[in-house]
Amino acid sequence: MSSLVEWAMFRAGRSVLDPLAAVGRFADLMVEMGRGLVEVKIWFPRTMEEAWSIGVGSLFIVLMISSFTGGVTALQAGYQFTGNIPIYVVGSLVTESVVLELGPVLVALILAGRIGARYAAELGTMRVTEQIDALESLGRSPASHLLIPRVLACLLMIPVLVVIADFVAVGTGWVIAKSTLGISNQDFAYGARVYWHPLDGWYSIIKGFFFAAAIGLISCYRGYTTQQGAEGVGRSVTGAVVTTSVLVLLLDVILAKLILKP
């Protein structure tokens, strides 16, 4: 009986302390990276390389999901708004839903899988094969060599990919709406413009930024703090993708609440 109580207290204690320890480790890592920022000559070239690599590497999948998204949004808008609603509303709907929500969120979710998993796996493998220790043993900082370039590459490229996705999705939506619903260019353009706020484009980019930070920081943190072999790497990768995806959705709500004022 008493051992059961002990066990319950142990579990309760762990469930409070483990997340606290994780927050502490994450904060440590942020401090590390903050300090590493002075080594510009180290992180700058690596950031450029990394940004190029994830930008080019992710372009295809981003083009693919954004064109599908735009197309499907147009089809569904056409399906829903038959009857006495003016046809130009399809233009508004496609543009607004893509730019405000679908573009940034879908890109972030896909990239959480593509970039987040890759970073967590790379850093996790480097951790368990002592490559990170080796770097430190040479008096070099893992923050400026490995972490900062990855996080900055995300911050640099993901908003760009979001903007590309927005344009491609709206463009595909336009083409699909034209060919299946027979909406004219003027109507679509009018619809796109009539409900457009100047903030909307920025909102998309701001979301891209926050999502990029989530992807970069979480996956680097999970990879960097990997423990125990191949299984540990697996846990880090899954953890990175799941945590990032949930965080993206959470940030989505928070940003909508904070920034979008009707």
Added chain:
Amino acid sequence: MIEIKNVSKRFGSQKVLNGVNLVVNEGETMALLGPSGTGKSVLLKAIIGLIRPDRGEIIVDDQHVESLKRVALSKLRATIGYVFQNGALFDSMDVFENIRLGLTDEAEFKNPEYARTRAAECLRLVNLQPDTMKKMPAQLSGGMRKRVGIARAIAGKPKYVLYDEPTSGLDPVNSDIIDALVTRLKDELGVTSIMVTHDVRGSFRTADRIALLTGGKIVAIGPPDEFKESPVAEVRAFLERDFDLEGNGAAK
């Protein structure tokens, strides 16, 4: 000089180091023997601050490693070469880039000609062809990887070198070459080193002193001749087992 004073380290409930005391003098080669799993690698990692001891002091070059600030620790580490037990090569970079990262001096690192010459030189020292430079770590054999790890550790001309089993997994010829390299670094550059090894005979040839780590403590230490004759029970057991194995033709 490397001074280890009363260092203890535990992982969870497992006590690994339990009051280790060890002094390695300037220009000395210390061989560290001990059964597998006694904490030899843990001790070496504690010396460069990769593992923080629970108790005790570690003093390298008059600096307390366990309380050094980030920048000072990086500076100190740049003067220490560390040979990892399993190589720990950066597997996304070729051999040249690996060795180049070992050039801890920024000017040398930035100078491509110097880096190339130095990398070729270090590869020669560990008995590898210069064309190994273009290979990726995954294309190398285990023994080659180990030797590239040694080349990387010595590329920056460190004042201290910590070898974690530099000759395990190498054939006798290459083992001898590495042993000779350890001696040569000491004689020509005055390098101070600690060499963790299971090669008892090799350590008798290369080391100035030999220490035995068992049960979380250094139980015996002394020059090879003294060490060989040490009456300490653990030393006897350790050496006898080794010579037994040798008798069966299964040495190393």
